[in-house]
Amino acid sequence: MTAAANNGRQPVIEARNVTRILPETVPVTLVKDIDLAIFPGDFMAITGPSGSGKSSLLYLLGLLDLPTAGEVLINGRPTHDMDETERAAIRLGTLGFVFQFHFLLEEFTLLGNTMVPMRHLGRFKGAAMRERAEYLLDALGLADHMHKTPDQLSGGQRQRVAVARALANDPPVLLADEPTGSLDSKSSEQVFQILTDIAGRDGRAVVAVTHDLDMAERMDRRVRLIDGRIVADTVQTANTQMAEPA
Amino acid sequence: MTLLFDIAWTHIRGRLRQTVVSITGVMLGVGFSIAMAGLMQGSQDDFVATLIDALPHVLITDEVREPPRQPATRIYDAVAISGLQPRDDRRGILNPTAVTAGLRVWVPGTFSASLSGQGVIGYSGKERGIALTGIDPKAELAVSAIEDDIRQGSFAALTATANGIVIGDTLADNLGAKFGDTFSITSASGVRRQFKIVGLFHTGISASDNGVGFVNLKSAQILFERPNAINQIKIHLEEVNTADIVAARIEAETGYKAVAWEEANEGLLEAFKIRNTIMYTVVGAILLVAGFGIFNIVSTIVHEKARDIAILKSLGFRQHIVMQIFVLEGLSIGVLGSLAGSALGFSLCRLLSAIKFEIKGGPAEITHLPIAYEPAHYAIAIAFALASAGIAAFMPARAAARLNPVDIIRGAT
Numbered sequence: 001m002t003a004a005a006n007n008g009r010q011p012v013i014e015a016r017n018v019t020r021i022l023p024e025t026v027p028v029t030l031v032k033d034i035d036l037a038i039f040p041g042d043f044m045a046i047t048g049p050s051g052s053g054k055s056s057l058l059y060l061l062g063l064l065d066l067p068t069a070g071e072v073l074i075n076g077r078p079t080h081d082m083d084e085t086e087r088a089a090i091r092l093g094t095l096g097f098v099f100q101f102h103f104l105l106e107e108f109t110l111l112g113n114t115m116v117p118m119r120h121l122g123r124f125k126g127a128a129m130r131e132r133a134e135y136l137l138d139a140l141g142l143a144d145h146m147h148k149t150p151d152q153l154s155g156g157q158r159q160r161v162a163v164a165r166a167l168a169n170d171p172p173v174l175l176a177d178e179p180t181g182s183l184d185s186k187s188s189e190q191v192f193q194i195l196t197d198i199a200g201r202d203g204r205a206v207v208a209v210t211h212d213l214d215m216a217e218r219m220d221r222r223v224r225l226i227d228g229r230i231v232a233d234t235v236q237t238a239n240t241q242m243a244e245p246a
Numbered sequence: 247m248t249l250l251f252d253i254a255w256t257h258i259r260g261r262l263r264q265t266v267v268s269i270t271g272v273m274l275g276v277g278f279s280i281a282m283a284g285l286m287q288g289s290q291d292d293f294v295a296t297l298i299d300a301l302p303h304v305l306i307t308d309e310v311r312e313p314p315r316q317p318a319t320r321i322y323d324a325v326a327i328s329g330l331q332p333r334d335d336r337r338g339i340l341n342p343t344a345v346t347a348g349l350r351v352w353v354p355g356t357f358s359a360s361l362s363g364q365g366v367i368g369y370s371g372k373e374r375g376i377a378l379t380g381i382d383p384k385a386e387l388a389v390s391a392i393e394d395d396i397r398q399g400s401f402a403a404l405t406a407t408a409n410g411i412v413i414g415d416t417l418a419d420n421l422g423a424k425f426g427d428t429f430s431i432t433s434a435s436g437v438r439r440q441f442k443i444v445g446l447f448h449t450g451i452s453a454s455d456n457g458v459g460f461v462n463l464k465s466a467q468i469l470f471e472r473p474n475a476i477n478q479i480k481i482h483l484e485e486v487n488t489a490d491i492v493a494a495r496i497e498a499e500t501g502y503k504a505v506a507w508e509e510a511n512e513g514l515l516e517a518f519k520i521r522n523t524i525m526y527t528v529v530g531a532i533l534l535v536a537g538f539g540i541f542n543i544v545s546t547i548v549h550e551k552a553r554d555i556a557i558l559k560s561l562g563f564r565q566h567i568v569m570q571i572f573v574l575e576g577l578s579i580g581v582l583g584s585l586a587g588s589a590l591g592f593s594l595c596r597l598l599s600a601i602k603f604e605i606k607g608g609p610a611e612i613t614h615l616p617i618a619y620e621p622a623h624y625a626i627a628i629a630f631a632l633a634s635a636g637i638a639a640f641m642p643a644r645a646a647a648r649l650n651p652v653d654i655i656r657g658a659t
Contacts, residue, residue, distance in 0.1 A: 055656070059652050059655075062560075064559075064560055064651055064652050064655075065652045084564065084565055085565075088559070088563060088565075089562065090562070091560065091561065091562035092561065095562075097561070099560075099655060103553065103556070103557045103560075103655075104557075105253070105256070105554055105557065107257075107259070107260060108252075108256065112252075116558075117561050119249040120249055120561070120562070120567075121562070
């Protein structure tokens with residue numbers, strides 16, 4: 001499934017002419033005039049050199065940051081006049097985040113961490129919630145570690161927990177910021193495989209910021225940023241070897 | 247909500263030592279304020295109880311508060327006369343038997359009619375002023391606790407000895423007179439009579455120990471040349487708290503000035519109010535200091551857990567939810583501290599009331615600190631502790647809620 005094939009369909013996230021300028025003494029332009037649509041099932045890499053605005057763009061797409069100009073639409077809904085509460089609700093139910101550093105709650109077990117978004121949203125409750133958390137951790141190869149705390153795990157394992165947590169509320173979009181940036185090559189490969197598996201399943205879109213070009217090569221769609229502007233948006237159909245939704 | 251509790255709990259647990267210190271701070275604040283309030287209230291109650299025992303609950307005197315309405319003002323609305331003095335009627339309370347009988351009908355309590363006046367004691371060349379009260383011994387004992395303060399002889403002996411007198415022991419010492427001695431008293435009108443000491447009392451109040459005497463009502467009426475007159479009625483009520491209502495009604499019905507014990511001791515009760523204000527200020531200050539401890543720990547946690555805050559916000563926790571977590575932490579410390587403090591306060595009260603004091607010269611040899619056990623003290627201390635905990639946590643919690651997750655995520659990368 002590719003961007004080209006989505007003509008006429010509604011994007012899950014759409015950036016229209018988005019610009020973000022940090023209001024410092026000397027204003028810093030993070031991204032400028034970004035037009036970008038992410039469709040259900042997209043498996044997209046955002047690449048570019050350091051400081052090109054990759055992460056900033058991801059935060060804007062994920063409603064963690066607000067654009068200075070332009071707007072971001074989620075499922076066709078404009079978000080610029082939403083209040084903080086509504087944006088938080090979208091983050092909770094529609095978006096899943098994975099950061100470069102796992103960002104788990106250190107005092108909670110893996111199971112506990114995975115259940116945090118579910119307990120907060122309430123879409124999954126009680127036994128169903130626990131089953132889902134166990135299922136996700138099991139699927140990510142962490143069945144034996146569910147009752148451990150993050151400090152007892154390796155970096156790759158922690159990052160997989162972060163993925164499990166991001167998927168907890170079954171969001172249609174997963175946003176990952178350098179998900180393998182702090183991992184060794186073996187763990188990187190494992191995490192990347194997981195992302196590959198997730199993308200496209202049930203129409204879920206996965207957007208990953210990465211500076212790893214090899215990894216980006218293996219993704220369906222690549223958006224390249226330089227100095228805060230999109231310089232290339234390529235779609236690659238040959239590489240869609242992972243499972244389509246059944 | 248349980249999720250918020252879980253998160254708040256991990257934060258508090260992660261800072262165990264500091265948490266314990268904060269809880270201890272609240273505990274000490276709550277505990278000491280409860281003990282202090284109990285002690286203050288206890289001593290006040292004790293004092294008031296002594297006061298109520300020692301003094302008549304309502305005192306009717308032959309004075310009138312308001313000058314009588316003049317005929318002119320009664321007839322013409324436009325007339326107003328100012329500068330009038332209340333009448334000073336030397337005849338005393340007129341028709342005392344009828345007045346007392348009228349009161350007996352509706353006032354639940356005991357009555358004692360008396361005649362008071364000034365006299366001068368002459369004994370072995372010395373002269374001393376004395377405030378003399380002529381009473382019916384039996385009736386007087388029903389309204390006053392003077393019998394408890396008798397050191398030698400008895401109050402009831404007045405009945406048997408027509409010219410008996412009961413005076414304070416200090417006065418007797420000053421005169422050099424002993425129990426059983428006889429001296430003369432001269433009244434303002436020049437009448438002079440002999441009296442024999444049949445009782446000595448010591449109340450601990452030097453003004454009365456050194457200048458008050460009790461004689462039979464008849465003797466007083468002869469001495470003051472006011473046959474069959476009285477100028478005071480003391481009332482000992484069954485229900486002390488109704489004193490002001492009863493006094494007001496008596497005054498309305500008889501026209502004589504009736505003073506309830508609250509009115510008579512207004513200055514003292516006013517002083518208690520000031521004392522309580524001071525106490526609650528000090529207690530408030532203690533709990534305020536405890537509040538700073540809470541502010542400190544919640545601020546530290548917010549600072550330490552900035553990363554967690556960013557995580558929660560990126561996961562879609564709203565600002566006010568994040569704030570709730572940290573307010574909850576402050577309140578938990580407040581609640582734990584309050585519970586521990588209540589226990590501490592109760593133990594302190596127990597401990598204080600167990601301490602024995604030996605007071606010399608008093609009729610009771612050993613006495614305990616009077617402690618009041620009032621649920622209100624606990625409620626006030628806990629409410630104040632929780633309020634200060636909530637406010638102390640609110641400020642850093644608001645700062646936490648306002649943290650921008652992107653700043654923290656960027657900082658971590």
